[in-house]
Structures are given as structure tokens and as C-alpha cells.
Amino acid sequence: MTFLFTDVEGSTRRWEADADGMRAELVAHDLVLRGAIEAHGGWVFKHTGDGVCAAFASPRCAVDAAITAQLALDLPVRMGLATGEAELRDADYFGAALNRAARVMAAGHGGQILLADSTAGLLSGVDLRDLGPRRLRDIPTPVGLFQVRAPGLRTDFPAIRALDSNPGNLRPALTSFVGREAVVDLVRSALKAHRLVTLTGVGGVGKTRLALEVAASLSDEFPDGVWLFELATVTDPGAVPDAVAAVLGITQQPGRSVTDSVAFALEGRVRLLVFDNCEHVRDAAADLVEAILARSASVRILATSRERLEVSDEQLWSVPALDVDDGIGSAAANLFVQRAQSVSAGFSVTDPADAAAVVEICRRLDGIPLAIELAASRMSSMTPIEVRDRLDHRFRLLVGSRRGLGRHQTLRHAVAWSYDHLTDTEKSLLERCSVFTGGFDLQKRLRGIRISRRRLCRPGPAGRAGG
Template sequence: MRHRMAERPTGTVTFLMTDIEASTRRWEEQPEAMRIALMRHDATLREVIEANGGWPFKHTGDGMLAAFAAAQPAIQAAIAAQRLLELPVRMGVCTDEAELRDDDYFGPALNRTARIMAAAHGGQVLVAAATAAIVDAADLVDLGEHRLRDLSQPQRLYQVRAEGLQEKFPALRTLDARPGNLPAQGTSFLGREHELVEVAEMLGRVRLLTLTGVGGVGKTRLALQVAAELSPEYPDGTWLVELAAIGDPTATGHAVAGTLGIAQQPGLTIEQSVVTTLSRRGLLLVLDNCEHLIEAVALLAHDIVTRCPNVRVLATSREALMVDGEQIWSVPSFSFREGASSPAVALFVERARAVAPQ
């Protein structure tokens, strides 16, 4: 059946984002079967999205992004798709303002939709509170507040309940489900999506990665977002050690131990106690603002990556630690080359709106 091309929604838009669960494993184990299944998956999604007045504007390889002018049709499309899809697909629905530009959308709403979708399991449809507030013909189960991987303040999420849809799922894939102390951020992560992917991939290949750059360039924010994105990979959590306020280099080990809840063991220094304890854990350690404690941090980081096989260290510093095995990644300044559409301008606008919404 052919459907009339939907109008491109503008202003306040409801986004539906989908993703096939465990798609990488399926491609590796049964590539031909996955290719056929993906073709049926794509056709089904496009059919139900367009049937409900939505516009599928982006294909993500194993998923799809669609825009709707209203929230109710987006939820209806999600329900219809889940009833028909053969593969386990997780879905997220979020409503907010977004900018339409060159057949694509820009703004924090896209990131938030992606984080909501990433919290779901195959067969599950999660809905943001902003969307739930404006629909009255959907059965939504309040799942409470959860911290998403965009490091925003806790967000209330809802699960769509409908005939033919699975109702019971494991705990949501949010920061609440893992140990750690990553702080909530008051603003969105904007303009460094490519850097985020590159640094995350690099950290998967090395044990010690240092983000360097001038003060204020965004090293800490990038490190925190990388840690949040990678949190599911570390069973013992992602932990931030803030070193900016530490003036005495000999207190470095105590700062790490205090963050991780490690007590000094008899006959061992605090640094040795940290290393001994971490040798039995699998976690990501973010050492932030190391430049004034270079020697102490370098010695401890080197011992950790040498003796703790399941621990990775992500450091931020104005200069490299200069130890064996360290990979250095220089954080670039924001570019203004794209003019009003540049990430730097988008970041400035969001900060300005936070101070003066009007």
C-alpha cells in the first residue's frame, strides 16, 4: 500500500527511534538470514510510520528515525510495528522542539530520544514524560525516574502497554543499573558527536587514554560523556575522581581510594591498596584535571593499567602523563566555520536559554 508523503513536522515534533537488539551478533552468526530479516524490518517500519502520518527521515543501519506532528500517532506506529516485527526491536518516543534543516532535524530532542531508546529492551517501547503528558489514548506504565546516558537530571519514563506487546522486561539500561558516580549535567552534550565516537572506540583499544587541551576546551564534559556511553561495558561501574581541588600530590591516592570506597590495607600504602583492590574489579576510572599532579597521577595510573587487567583509565589534563602505554588525544576547540548552524553557536544558544528562557 502506498501512503501520501507526510508533511515535514516543524516546531514541536514527536520523534520515534528504533534499533534492533543484538544486531551485531546476529550479523556475525547468520549474515544472510539477517540481511533478509532486515529488509522485512525496514519495509514494516516504513509502512506503519507512513500509515500513521509519520515521516521516516533517517535510516541508522539497524534502525530508523521518524518524525510526527503529534504524539498519539507516533505511539500508534510503535505499537503497530512491534506487533508485526519479527526481530527484537527497542523503541523510544520523545516530544520536544527541533529544527528542520535539509531533510534532517537538529537539537537536543534527537539526543534525548536516542538515550530513551537505548534504555529499552527488544520489544519494549519507552516514552518520555513530555510525550506522556500530551496523549490520552495510550496505556502507559509509569516506570519512575531514571538517569539516562546523556547525564541529564533523572527523567521519568513510561512503557507502552498494548494487546500483543510483551509487558515484562529486565531493568532498564540506564545509569541507575550500574555502579558509579558520574554527575548529572545541567546542559546537553552538543557538537562533539564525532569526537565522542572516536574517543570511545579508542578507549576500547587502549588501557590508558589522556584527553589533553587548553583549559575550558571541554575535556571534562567529553570524558564524562564517553564514560556514560561505555557504562554498560563495566560491571563494577564508571567512576569520576575529581582532582582539581587536590593541592598535595601525596593525596592523589587517597582521592582515588575515597571515591571508590577503598580502605588502606595493613602493610600497604594507600596506592598499593588501590591497585590491589582494583586488580579484582572491572571498571572505568576517570581521572579529571591531572595537570598539577602529573607525576603522582602518572605513577598511579601506570600501576593500575599494569596490574589491573579489567580496569581502564581515562584522564583529562592540560599535558600528557607521559607513561608507557598512554594514548594521547587532543581535544579541539569548537569551530565557527558553519556559521549560525555550527556546534559552537548551538552550545551558546542553549546556555543563553538556560539563563534567560525568553
Template sequence: MPPGIATFLFTDVEGSTRRWETDTEAMRDALAVHDEVLRRAVAEHAGALFKHTGDGICAVFSSPSAAVNAAVAAQRHLSLPVRMGLATGEAELRDGDYFGPVLNRAARIMAAGHGGQILLDGVTAELMSGVELLGHGPRQLRDIAKPVELYQVQATGLRTEFPPLKTEDSAPGNLRAPTNSFVGREAVLSDLVEAVTTHRLVTLTGVGGVGKTRLAHEVGVRTADLFSDGVWLIELAAVTDPRALPDVVAATLGIMQQPGLSVAQSVAAALTGRRRLLIFDNCEHLLDAVAEMVDAILATSPTVKILATSREGLLAVGEQLWPVPSLTTGAGSAAVRLFCDRALAIAPGVPLDSPAQASAVVEICERLDGIPLAIELAASRMQSMTVAEIRDRLDHRFRLLVGSRRGLERHQTLHQTVAWSYELLSAAEQVVLERCSVFAGGFGLADAAAVATDGDEFTALDVLDALVRKSLVVADRAGGRTRYSMLETIRQFAEELLAARGSAEECRAAHAAHYAAMETDVMALWDSPRQREAYEWFAANLANLRAAFRWATDEQDLDTAAAIAFYTSMLGCLTEQSEPTGWAAELIEPALEVGHPRLAQLFVGAAQCYATGRLDDAMRYAVTGEAIIESGDFDPVPFGFEAALYAGHSMAGRPLEAARYVHNVIARRPHTLAQVCLVLALANASAYDEARTAADGLLEAAETTGNPNTKVLALTAYGWSHFATDPAVAYDMQKRALALAQDSGNRFNEATAIIGLSRLAVIGGRAAEALELLTHVLHSFYDSGGYELIRGPLTLLAIAFDRLGRYEPAAVLLGFAADPVPITTFVEAESVVAHVRDSLGESAYRSLLRRGKGMAHAEAVTYAFDQICYARSALTADKGDADG
């Protein structure tokens, strides 16, 4: 009996009490054989049997290998289900018995097993060689303070499949209970759980801090009951050497290297037949090593499932990618709930429910792209700041979002999280990511090539493909064209690095030059049957155009700024986006100072400000612009756009001045668009005979252009010229114009056609149709900021209300819409004014007129919508009475 350090073997017959009770004689005979087998096995392997414990024995060995060999030899000959436990440690030998913690550990290890199973502790396993062991990981045993690493001996002739170990753990595995609540993603969690149960390998991908680890952890918790051998979390963030990966996996799972096998092969072999979920967390820096390990495990162990988290996919066999997006934002969203949950956890009672505070929380979550890590770091500041103070400092998010989170160092600040992903990029990927930070609101492949790869689209494509796979760039394929973008957090990080590299100015210059140079291609697209694509391009790139214009203006690059301002002001006018008109106006003074070649074009663009209510400015730009155009000293205005210089005069009640100017344009340089403008101006002046004469041949000329804008306006103008003489022709023209405008994406022309249709509906007594059409066009003009354009449909609405006997709202709307602009466009309005005045009486009429005159645009439109609802209700009631 060896003193000091030794290996102890404890055995016990599983279910012995039941066996004694059911067949005492058979149990007595079997136990005699049992005792003899154990005595012989212990003796043959140089051990000593020092105690019987009912139906089991306690033996001691000076050699761990001898102890294991004795146990294996005994199990091969035992007929009873005997469980065995081995532990190695120091014990005190006294009076033929042993005392010490190691004996208690051996007994508890034995009790955790099942009949036919041999278990041993980590100490014994470390001393073993030439024995195949299956790791069960650290397990909590009764009356033992710290978890004990448990291993199962595997040998020829022994059972390999057993029920889960009987330990104090709630479930096998090393996945710990979450330390905070799971907020958001509840809707996708069930789908992900199903994916994990259906597929053998699922990889969660996404940008750093988006919550991949937390989501994987929750999946592990929700699926624990499906894996009898446990859910195991294998954390790889701290592993820097790919060669160390197999050792990390083996150590986590408690698997020893087997003779003749590599560590990876030993892991794969030991997992055979196990029902386990392995969570490989943070794989992005070890992709090849993890993929090889995963392939080996899945090829050998058909019952094992793997859930991985990575910035990009592993490219392993059978991998199912599952992109993890940011949390939804907005009032009541998952992102807002996460912020409030974390803020209240560290600062109970902090006020977050007032409208101002709730709005600030929503803004924080939106500006942080719904990234959970960023939101949690922001919430951690609630211990010492108000929510408004946090919001107001988000422009410096990388200095603000520094928390005291425990765990991974790179998750302690937002900067470290993003830097981790950046540092895994190649040099070429880093450069492209930095240079693409100058884009605002997304970009296309050609845009990226122009700014980041000297125009080489295939080089740009290769790098963007890699950045998309690494979750640093988002690819949106909606609409048939791929458009790339970055989360604002990633973009700001890359922008800071671009500045630090000293390349920011060069890159922004290339960005601005690219969008100025797009004028030729985009306007050629506009002047073709594919016009809608030009409008879509403009809408998609408005943020980039804005950034490019601002940079060029700040750098006093007038050539670039003027190019952008002109063509975007034209596209903006036709899509009810007036911002570029302001850019053109902004450049008027500096362009005048140097006599810039694009001066005439800038005046035409600036004059479109009439749509926003700046009539005086529009007419001033028109008068000066006309003189500049007639001088012939500047670049001509392309596509016949110079005819639109006087468009504001019609809005201001001076359509004949607009007609005079367009006559001169046609005499100087005939263009179908100028003919259209002439017909419209004459029709607005109620000079219908002259308008019809001017419209002669208009439709045929427009058809030959192939330009949808010109065709739509030609149909509209031709229809307006026939309002007084042939309403049927006018209606047909407006219907055709509306269909073509909607097909080509021209919102301004669509609204113009609807106004024509609504006017005809009013004149024809079709009240319900008129109200429907006017509702649509009012929404369109108001939502786009076309405040001056609202006066036309509101005047028509007043006429419709007069026809319906609703004199009070008619008077209010006339007060708003008819002042300061005289009623000239709709001649029928003159008789309506007199009829409403007579119907209400002079005093009431004047009072309602003043009420309308004092309204702001928003108030007038809201009032109009309310009155439309009342009128519709009345029409419905009247129809019901008539039907009854």
C-alpha cells in the first residue's frame, strides 16, 4: 500500500439495491464473481485493495496507468453494471486505510458515472499516455468546491455510449447563464434555432459589436435540451497563433491527444457519437484554421452541431451563413429598448420617458446604426450624463463610447471593436475602405473605382467583395444594381484614418471631380428613353452630390461646383427636390465676379427657386439671366433648359412676360422644350387661340426627341391649350401625360398632369374625382417643399368647394392661395370669387379671406385636408340618400 501520492480506484454496482430486492440468490452469485474479478485485476496490475464498500471496492495504485489498466481489465470481464472512478492525489495512510480529499474526489467521480463507465479526473489524465480519453469538461461534483475536469476511458471491448453524467451541473457543457437580459432579435431567434437544428454548421456574420456572440449564446441556452452532451463555448478571441487552435479546442472540451493521432484528429475522434453543440466564437482572425478543424469534426462526428461567429464566413463544407444585422431603430424599437434596459440597470430611476428624452434616445440609436455594443457603451454613460448630453457628443463617438465593460479588451471601447476588424484587412483593403469613407449615402462600383482604385473597376470589385464578406461594407442589390454602403460608425473610423494618412484632401477632390464629371453620362441618360434611370441615380446620389458640392465650394473650385449645381438643379426641379436650386443660387455671386463660363446655366438653375415660394428672387434671376444669355458670352444652356428661366413669372401672375421671353428663345435657338413653354405660358394667360396656334406640330416634334420629359410636357401643354374649346381632347392629353410621367419617374410633370385632370374634373362637375386628384397633388407638393406650387391646387380646391356649396372653406382657401398672386391661371376663379362673396356676404367673406391670408403653408394644407374629408363624407351621405 503506497504512501503519499497515489491513484485511487473506486467502484460500485449501479442499481444494486433493486437487484438484491428482485433476486437475492442471483445477486449473491453475481457479486461473488464481481469480487473475484476485481481482486484479480487489482492484483495483476500491482494495486492494493484496501476496502470494501457494500457492493464496491476501494483500491490504490502507485501508477496511474496501472490503475486505468486494472479498471479496463475488470470491466471487460464484469457481468454486473459497475461504474468506476479514478483520482490521483496525496493521501494519508493510517491503520490500513487512506484519508484525504482525493478519496472523496474519487468517490464523487465514480458516482457521476454509469454502469460500465470508467471516469477519471484531470490530474490522472495529465499523467496518462497511450490511453484514449473522451473529455466531458469541467463538471461540478457534490461536496467539491471547484469543478473537476472529467474524462471517460475508451478501450476495445468497453461501451462508448452512456447517458449524461450525473453531476451537480444543470446541464453538461461550459455555457454559463447570461449575465444580462436578451433584448431584440426575438423574432429571428426561433428561425436561428431551427437553422442550427437543421444544418450542421451555421456561421453568424456581421460587423463588430453587432451582437453575434450574445445571439449565439442565447441560441445555445435555448437549444441546450437538444444536446445531451452539452453546449460548449470555445472562445477564440485571445488565440493569436492558428497552430494553437486544436490545443485550445481540446483543452476546452477536456480531450487528451491520443497515440498516433494529432490533437485535431484526437478531438474529432473523441467527439464521435456525441450530441454536442460547439460554439466557435470570434473566428475572423483564424478562418483557415477554424475551417480545417470544423471540417475534421463534422466529417468524423455526424451528431455534433457547430455554431460559429465571425466577421466573415469560414468557407467550410456545408456552411450556412446567417448575417446578423443591426437592431431596428425608431420609437419603440429593439435598439431603444436595449438602451433603456442597460441605462436603467446602471442608473435606476434615470428619467427617459419625457418626449424630449425619448426623442434623444431614438436619435442616439439611429446615429449609432443600431449596433448593440455602441448602444450599450452609450447607455453606460448614463451614470454621469443626461441622454441629451450623450446625443450631443456623438460626433466624437470614438472618444465618448469608452466603457468599463469586462471581458474582451476590444469590446471595452467602440474604437477598439472597429480597429480589430480593420487590422485584419490587407493593405489594399485598408486603403479602399479609407478612401470610400468620403462617400455619403452609398456608392456604386464605378464610383468606388473612380475614387479608390484609379478607375480600375475589377480591382475595386475584388476589394469590395472582400470587404462585404468581412462585414465592413454592405451590398444592397435592390433595384437590379448593387449599391455599397458603410455603417456610419465604420465610415467615421475609416475617415479618421484617411485624414491621419494625409490623403483626405486628395480623396475628396477625386470624389467631387467624379460627380462633376458624371454630368455628361447622367444627362445623356436623361435625354433618352431611359430617363427614369437618371432620376433614380440622382435620388440615390443626392447625399454624395451634396458632399461633393460642399467640398468644391469650400475649396473655391468653382468649375466643379458649378457643374454639379447646374445639372442637379435641373434634375431636382423635375423630381420636386429643390435643394440643388439653392446650390446654383449660392454660386451666382462668385461666378459673376469671375465671369464664369457656366454663369447662364447657374441663373437658369437658380431661377427655379420659384417652387419654394421665392418669387421675387426667381424673377430677379430671370431678368439678369436673360441679359447674360442674350450676350452670347457664356456657355449655352443645354437641352433647351433656358426656356425655363421665366417659369416663375407664370406663378407670379405674369405669364405674358414668360411668353415674350420664350418667343425670343425660339427665335434665337429653336427647341421643342421652348415651344412647350410658350404654349403653357399662353394657356396660363388664357390666350387659348394663340396657345393652340403655338401648339401646332408640337406633339409630332416631341415624339421625335425620344425624351420622356419633352413628350409629357408637350401632351400637357397641348391639352391646356384646348381647355376652353375641347375638354375631351384636353382630358385625353392629360391622361396620356400622367401615364408617361409616372412611367418615366418625373414627379413634377406627374403633378402638372394631375392638376390639369383635377381642373377638368372641377369644370365638369365630377367632385369626387377632383377631390381625390387634388389630395394627391397637395401631398406631393407639400412633402417636397414646393410651397409656391401649392397655391394652384388650393385655388382649384376653392373652386370645387364653391361648386359643392361649401362657401366658407372656399373663402379661406382663396384668401391663402390668391394673395399675393392674382388669379390668372384659372380664369374660372374670377367668377368663383364673386359667387362666394355674394353667398357669404361681404363682412363674412372678408373675415374668412383674412383668416386664409394669415395661414402658414402647413396650416393651410392641414385645413385643406380636413375640409376634403368633410366634403367626401357629405358626398357619400348624399349618394346613400339617392340610392335609398
């Protein structure tokens, strides 16, 4: 037998708001449901107050009845179907399939029709969206869930209300997110249009923080979860696939590499994967990303890296510094003030000289959030004016008492993380470019390289590269 269970979403709230209106709506609701069920050869064997339980000999008829009813109902009704053996006693059915139908229904939303795999496997010619195996209350093994699609039915729903309804490993942020509203929207749109978006930019500009903000805002759109892989701590490129597999709980399959095992396990999953800080294991991360994208069309990937991954179809997004142009009202100054207040409760910028110093600090730190946070942490013992006046010694000054990320404890560490990953040639080029104060363009750089070469050939202390 195939069982159809229904329930009105938010009925308690509706009864409390307007009992008379709800009573009238329920009469119409009962008529629609009973009519659709009986027209498709089913019978209602129980009323549950705000819903019905119906039995059908044919799974296809049960689905058609659900669609017919759903299209005619005014109230938001969730529907769940499951198929299996059941025992009929005193005009009531008993058996595991009924419990399943009830749990499948409870996982859905008003307007949605969900099927257990036991029903879906018996159907042909029905448009179904595979929502993957989900853990449902009181059912020991995950149940494969499918959403029925049909003309006129709503298609977009919030995430399934399963025990693992928020699968994934994103943790809530511990500090406030400042500014960047428009950027978050743009990256969200980029991720809808492209399967791989890489956020690039200098150390500390806020790539990771932005990626996490975007990922959290999209969690409802990825029923199989948002998964974060923090690669900064993975020093061996060969260990990248293992690190990702461990987070996802995937084990290596016989005869397959770890990369292939991960790619195969992700096939058909609607997941957002965040590969954070790929720069130092770039090729290994790129290989894994490529394998996953080749296998699964429903997985999206958001990567952060100081350098692009160079995977085909990669959409690059260069993360800008925080805006400083609006003075004390700018996002950069806002970040400074908020972080200063967390180390010095009474911190404020009511004095115009302090406000001007804060803006000057943010400007001279190029609006880089990491540097601004480090400078703001100094507010426990210094004034904004004192910090501004010492900014020429920023590598000595910008030392936070931060725990956690080693490369974010000081500005020197943040720069060293990039420098240490350069090849010898790149290091020497960078050293030569350090003759320029401020920025430089290609012409200047080429001239600078020639000058450095000449100086490099000269003996003595003046001949040191980039001197």
C-alpha cells in the first residue's frame, strides 16, 4: 500500500489568530483532499485534526491525488508518501510504512509533496527532485527523499526539516561582519551563475570572512549542506584529498584514489563546498576541485586563495579592501571602532581629533581588515593619535595578542605567509620591486628590474638586491 499523510503548516498559529476563519478554511480543505483522494481510487482512513491519512493500492494514483489536491488547496499543506506492507485492523492501518509517511510529511513544508524512496522507486513518468538520504526522527537508517515537481506546484522551498536539516560544518561567526553588503550579494550571484568562484586578494583583506558570510547566507539553498575545508593548516599538498574526505566522513573506496572517492561520493549532492586558503597547496586543491566538478553538476565551490586556482571555468572575484572614503562613517573606520570597543569598553570617537586619527590609520593601512583589527587591538593601552604617530613602524606596532591563526597574529606574519610561498625567482623580483615607494606600473617595474640588475652586479653593500 502507498500511504499519503497531510498536515496544515502553522495551524496552531492560524487557530489562535482567527479560529472562525480557520474552521471555514478547514471545511474547504477537507472537501478538496477527500475529493482528490477518492477520485484517484484512495480512501481516507483517519483524520488527524489538520490533516488526513489515506491509503492507495497504486503509488502513481497516490502521487496524482496529492498533486490534484495540492493544486486546489488554499491552505499551505505539507504532504508525505511512503509505500510498504501494512496491517489493516479496525479500519486503521499499522506498520513501518505509516511511520515513514508521517516522518516524510513532517520533513516538508506547506505546498510541498515529499516521497520516500520506497514510493519513488515504483514510479515512472513523474518529475522528481532527488533530495538525498536524510535522517528522520525514529527511523534508524536515512530515508531517500524526493520532491514531486508538476506544473503549477511551487518548486522552491526552505531546507528539508530533517534531523540533519542543517548538514555541514559552518560555525557561527564570533565577531561582527562589517560593510560589504553589496559585495556579498554580488558573490552570491556569481555562485549562482558559476560552479567555481575563487575569492582572491592580499593577505588579511577578508577573503575567508567574506566566503563564510556568503556561504552562511546560502545555506538554505544547499539541502546537503555547506562544508568548509580549512586548508591553511594542511601543509602537505598530498594530504589535501584526505583532509577533505575526513571532514565529509568519506572513506577511500577500493580501487579508487581518495580524490575519486570524494568526487564519486559527492555526485548528485546539492552542496556548497568552501575551500579556504588554497594558495599554499594550490595545485592539489585545483586537482581535487576539478575532479569534483567533473563528477557532480549539483555541487558548487567557493574557494579563497591569495592566488587563482587556474581551474577551467573558474570565476575570479578580487576582494576589495574596506572602503575608507566616507571618513569616520566608512566601513573601515566602523571595523576599527567595533574592534576597539571590544578591547576597551568605553572607546568612542566623539573627539574630532580621535576620529581623524582613526580615519588616517585606516587609510594608511589601505583598508585591510586584518591590519585594522590589529591596530584597533592597541586601543587597550594607546590612543588613536598615538597609534597613528607610530604607524611608520607598523611591523613592530601591529602585533596582536591574538590566539588562533598564527599568520594573523602580527602583520609581519601575514606578509611572511605569502613571501615564504614564493619561489626564489619571485622572491628576488619582489625584493627588486621594493625600491618603489607606493605602487608601481609595468613600465616602472621593468625599469626597476634593470636598475636592480646593474646594482646587483656591483660589489659591496650597495649591491644587495632591492637595497
